[in-house]
Amino acid sequence: MTDEHTVTERRHTAGLDAHLRVERPGFTLDLALRAAPGEVLALLGPNGAGKSTALRALAGLLPLGGGHLRLDGQVLEDPAAGRHTPAERRPVGVVFQDYLLFPHLSALDNVGFGLRCQGRSKQESRAQARDWLERLGLAEHAGARPGKLSGGQAQRVALARALAVRPRLLLLDEPLAALDARTRLDVRSQLRRHLAEFEAVAVLVTHDPLDAMVLADRLVVIEDGAEVQSGTPAEVARHPRTDYIARLVGLNLYQGTGEGHLVTLPDGVRVEAAEEVSGPAFVAFAPGAVTLYRERPATSARNVWELTVTGLDLHGDQVRAELTGPLPLAADLTPAAVAELDLSQGSRVWVSVKAAQTHAYPA
Structure with a gap:
């Protein structure tokens, strides 16, 4: 009976449960987010809406002023209880807009970096990194440094680095924004396939409606630090509730x-x-x-x-x-x-x- 209760409890607490409250001069983010494992949640909104603030709060790069952040039932942050898990100790992977690859490391060692930080041996880290590069079609570029990679290749190396540590929360900050139109089309298709296979929660921040519609299971539209509409891409496109969303679709x-x-x-x-x-x-x-x-x-x-x-x-x-x-x-x-x-x-x-x-x- 206890085992069944524990399994049921885990099922209900799995995934992301967050209430993000961050205050800055002249701006307040007050946003509730929930997502189940395997779900891709897109945060969509105009510049200055609070998307990047939300992402930084989820990553642990910006402390909450209120609310809470729980991942798979584990409390990562609760200001009222004085709880704040540092970014490096969170089971979170991040793909930044400009990738932030280490220029002096090869693609292989960039992907293996997070694994080494987790205490894996160099040999084990490289073996797993090589596997991830192969999964993303980059095996032949394992020895190349970021400066020798195309934008699409660099983006996939950054994605491999984030996925290699098997995060329970994957954060994607405008992951396609730096790509040209042709490359963006190809990488969007590949990213969609990898996100479909990802078993934990993914949160995508974008201002591009096509990226959101293609990649996300559910949209949360933010304006002025608060949610104005949420739902599946089809629901939001059919029934926009603000001028911003109407223009977007x-x-x-x-x-x-x-x-x-x-x-x-x-x-x-x-x-x-x-x-x-x-x-x-x-x-x-x-x-x-x-x-x-x-x-x-x-x-x-x-x-x-x-x-x-x-x-x-x-x-x-x-x-x-x-x-x-x-x-x-x-x-x-x-x-x-x-x-x-x-x-x-x-x-x-x-x-x-x-x-x-x-x-x-x-x-």
Whole structure:
């Protein structure tokens, strides 16, 4: 009975259980994080939101002013009890944005460094490091120093070094930010495979929505030091709850009051949506759902407004038009459509959005 109780207790305490409270002049981080073993949690948010502060607190590089940090049931930090486990004694691996590899050591010895710090012999450390380099496709670069490695290779050496010590918490700080677009695509795919095989908790800090959507099981969006939304990537993308998230996933987002299929915004503009909603509500549609005309259209669309073009920017293979007026919004058009409509800054246009492409949900 005791054994069964112990196993059950371990199952419930496994993983990350943290309440991070850090105060700095003019800024407070107050964030609760929980993740199960095998789960990849992405912290997403604008610059200055508190992502890096949270990562440094988890790593033990920044002391908590309040809250707690438990990993697999072990208390690593509890300010109220005077408990703070130094960074070097935490079962945590970190992959930094600029990798922080030792320039005078080979890739093999960089990977083996943490193992030597754990008291392993040089021979054992090198054997395990060689195994990790092979797993990440770097066996032929074992003797190379960081200066001879490409950005993608250096990133994988840093990942191998972090994984070699078998951490119970893996922290990834903008791990793909320093890579060029082509390398980033390849390394993102490899990183996804290795994270899928990782049996402990991984926390990824990024401002890139694609990295977060591809690599994470769950997103925690932070603004001004606090969580504003969390959920699976699909949930957050479908139902953004702040302007930052809406811009991140490429949606026009508004908040108002729903009554049936209509959502009335604070300034009186009414938007018809596919769903029925009652009370405080969000309403959203993609820039690609917007159609522009130079004259008022004879269309069945209920959502029609006259707006002014305030900006035109290339957005991938399309042009993103920014418009202002009764309902400020972004619209995506082909370059041919921009030419045909003879659009420029200051152009007055009519826009329509079909209700079927407009989505409402409770606020």
